[in-house]
Amino acid sequence: MLLACLLHEFAVFALAAHGITLLVSGVPRPALRAWSVTVACIVVGLLPLAIRSSGESGQVSWIAWPDPMQFLGFLAMVTVGMRCARRPMNVRGAIQLPALALPILVLPGLLLLLLSPVKPLFVDRYVLYSSIGFALLLGAGIDRFHRRQLSSRTSWVVALAVLAALLPPSLYLRTPQSRHDDVIAIGNAVRHAARPGDGLLYLPGRHRVWTGATPEDTRFLTDLALVQDPTSSNTLAGIELPAQDIPARILKFSRIVAVRDPEGAHSDTNSQEEAKTRTLKRYFRECGTTRVTGARITVYVRKVALCREDDQRLAAI
Incomplete structure (x- = not known):
């Protein structure tokens, strides 16, 4: 985790998300103490880099207040993820899938959005790792759909509909026009x-x-x-x-x-x-x-x- 934060400071939001996962899951005290030691080590290790990089904040002065489409995109992903998490999941172990996936999906982007009035820093690729939570929840939703034993024809129709929805943006992201600048x-x-x-x-x-x-x-x-x-x-x-x-x-x-x-x-x-x-x-x-x-x-x-x-x-x- 320290190595991840040294490579990119915003990875520290993942550590906060894991902390929420532990708290809501009611894990034993030794696990919480281990997480606290991890936080202390990362704060000590990351502090010199944070102080140094704060003097170079002009490098991200181009980041403006999030536009409505960014808000809507983030809200849509969180809404779908929470919808998937509302369904019962047959998961064994101390930590349930929603407790693991929802914090990592919601917290990193939400914290950047909350920081925007002080310093606009919300860029989706800065917290791209939060899509891990979305993938886990969406995978669970697909698994439940599969277990409903629908007809093979219905399954193919759904699969083709998903492909038709995902293919255009996937192709667009591979063109120069998808970038902010060329x-x-x-x-x-x-x-x-x-x-x-x-x-x-x-x-x-x-x-x-x-x-x-x-x-x-x-x-x-x-x-x-x-x-x-x-x-x-x-x-x-x-x-x-x-x-x-x-x-x-x-x-x-x-x-x-x-x-x-x-x-x-x-x-x-x-x-x-x-x-x-x-x-x-x-x-x-x-x-x-x-x-x-x-x-x-x-x-x-x-x-x-x-x-x-x-x-x-x-x-x-």
Whole structure:
């Protein structure tokens, strides 16, 4: 458990779920003491990492308040799981299946949702292990259905209906469109929109990671806000100039390629991002935008300059 928490701090929610399982199951005191010792060891072992990682919370600043679909998805899974748990189960042993499966299904996601007003951190893949509880409960429900000895025809109809429901989302999850962003498409769009010597701006700066996978896409561009690259600064997105120095750097260029959030996305609001946006709005005009999955690539030119024909074609890409 300590190794799991060191690999991913949110695994600690599984330990809390196991504690609830032990409490509601009425296990002997030695088992509860063993769990308490485990908690103490993990707290001691995890504390240095928690303190260290708290200073890097900006790496997850992109996480916004959970949208309604996330709430509904979590609620639907919990509802189905609880429905399965309501049925009697022929399980031998001190710990019944609902007592094991329901806490691991409900608690990790619920705790992240409750933390959202303080710090939005709810991302379903962060607590993907909670699907273990859902799988156990759903498996028990399928087993009960099978024991009802329905006709083979009815069983085949149900099986095909389940397959028809699961196949489309399963195929969709294996496409680039299922991702929040497509870094390969973003890099290609930057390469096609830019000319050697252009300036490059990331709005916000954390999006520098999008083009980090393919450095050749930005090799001939000047990153206008960057003062220390990710490698030398030991960060994901590098370190940017102070807000007061960014406008002067931008104004040295007459043509800039900006990597931006898609329309309606949650954007960072700090002095550096405001300096970038304010300078572009005042001294530049938009010449064309390429939209790809999760991002917009926009070409800006100084207002005293004219858009060239190749810039105007960007809007049609």
